[in-house]
Amino acid sequence: MTRTPLADVACSIARATDLFSDAWTALIMRDVLTGIGRFDELARDLGISRKVLTARLSRLVEEGVLARERYQERPPRERYIATEKGRELYPVLLALMNWGDRWYAGETGPPARIHHLTCDRDTTMVAACAHCGERLTADNTTQLPGPGGRTGPGTEVIGPLIASRAAQQTPDANASNNPPSGPRPPGR
Amino acid sequence: MTRTPLADVACSIARATDLFSDAWTALIMRDVLTGIGRFDELARDLGISRKVLTARLSRLVEEGVLARERYQERPPRERYIATEKGRELYPVLLALMNWGDRWYAGETGPPARIHHLTCDRDTTMVAACAHCGERLTADNTTQLPGPGGRTGPGTEVIGPLIASRAAQQTPDANASNNPPSGPRPPGR
DNA sequence: CTGATAAGTTCCCTTAAGGAACTCGATGCG
DNA sequence: CGCATCGAGTTCCTTAAGGGAACTTATCAG
Structure with missing residues (x-):
């Protein structure tokens, strides 16, 4: 099927969905964050094909979202737990x-x-602005290019579009208010 | 391939991902909410197969997430716009x-x-508690059964698990603090 | 010794994704 | 008038990912 790879697109949504958009991946994370970490439990809870579960878990461990942990020696038993990166999902x-x-x-x-x-x-969760605490909606926000932005596959049209918006702002309107983000780990 | 249908699982994450977990769906919504609504623009921006784009757009319109709107009569031209349901994504x-x-x-x-x-x-967005405004994390929250909860495919293990947590609470601890949710539209 | 449990593997079959070409109606242009 | 163009899809072929079910290996309980 050669699914189009999205990890290289200059868009954090694309990068995130490349890993996460799989329906099973979301449900696996739901389960693991709720405390279901054993292979058989996951297979039974989700009704997922064991082959696909193996593939998803491997991918999640590779990406550093889950960790495989031996929780008992005799007999040897493993379970999956969420890393910090996983908990932040x-x-x-x-x-x-x-x-x-x-x-x-x-x-x-x-x-x-x-x-x-x-x-x-x-x-329930509210999507709040990190600065003022007000609710963020599609209507009271706009997208502007960031330092890592570029035009390419996945952002062929949207890149230039948001770039043109930035051009319409007063030149250094945002010179001194960077978004408050946590310490950023090294990307891959 | 007969992908397992998730819409009937008693879990809002499953129901949401059934529609939304497709990588393309997320990116289509990104584009539409940013102002890219024409078929050709979407196809070009995403580099998606036109066949798959047609399928995704139809699904999104069926689900009431997008609407197909004629924005020009001669020649007839259509574009996709987000409904309220779509904007809430x-x-x-x-x-x-x-x-x-x-x-x-x-x-x-x-x-x-x-x-x-x-x-x-x-x-940046912060996941805030609708009551107190504090940050919600996997560690400072717990999942409890809701009125629509049941054990079945997709919640075979997790259902009983969170039910057992509720049993450990004082009986009517939550009798008078329902979550603040907006008006709920009729489900399908 | 038999059975059960955990954690995967292997095999076969169907179906969905990619890719590229083709259609169809309505202009725009020289 | 005739030809190219654009928007919006549709069709066809190939490939690979998902589902289902059975099989494997290791360890322990009785």
């Missing part, structure tokens, strides 16, 4: 869950709820 | 983008940045 899952709850829960209501231990309430 | 894209920025941006930095028009700053 949680907002993606929360965002997906929220959307699914809102548009597909139907009459019976959502299948699960999230309990925030810190404030001891059932809650 | 934005947090999912932001979460994916964030994660991709953090783990795959490398030396050159992220390919794009998000400008928050309301506070006029470049920003």
Whole structure:
């Protein structure tokens, strides 16, 4: 099938989906972050083909999203746990869950709820601005080129488009307000 | 290939990924929400097979995520625009983008940045608790069963697991704090 | 010794993704 | 008037990824 590789596209969504967009990958992460880490449990919970599960788990370990850990020596037993990189996928899952709850829960209501231990309430995720805390929506934000942007496969049209937006801003409007991002690990 | 259908699983992540987990679907939504709506533009920007693009767009229109709109009569020309349901996928894209920025941006930095028009700053998304505004992480939250929860394919193991957690809470700990969710549209 | 459990592998078959060419209606242009 | 062009798909062929089910290997319980 030679699926188009997306890891090299100059777009973080493309890079993230290249690994993550697989339906199984999302559900595997859901399970692992919820505490289901054994191969057989995952296979049984998801009803996934064992062959595909093997492939997904290998990929996730290669990418450093999961780690394979021996949790018992005799008999030797392994389990998969999320690394920091894996745990940071949680907002993606929360965002997906929220959307699914809102548009597909139907009459019976959502299948699960999230309990925030810190404030001891059932809650939902809000996409908040890291600066002002207000809600971020497609309407109150715009996309501008970043330092790693370029035009190429996957950004053939969108690259020039957002570049033209930047040109319409006052020249150094953003000279001194970089986005607050955590320490960035070395990319691959 | 008979891909396992995930729409019927009692899990909002499964339901959401069933539609959304396709890599192309995410990138199509990125483009449409950024203002790229024409068939040829999408095909060219993404480098996607036109056949697959047709299939994805049809699916997205069927699901009510996109709408096909005639933007010019003579000659007749159509374009795709996001519905409310589609615009609400934005947090999912932001979460994916964030994660991709953090783990795959490398030396050159992220390919794009998000400008928050309301506070006029470049920003990133934070997954915030709808109640207290604090950051939600895999570590400070727990999953509990919701009204629509059940054990079945896709939740064979995880269903009973989170149900057992609920049993360990004080009986009516959450009797009066339902999650704040917007008006829920009728499911399908 | 038999059976069960965990964690994968192997094999075959179907189907979806890629790629490239082709269609079809409506202009635009010389 | 005739030809090229553009937008928006459709068709055809090949390849490879997913599903299903059986098989393997290692370890322990009874």
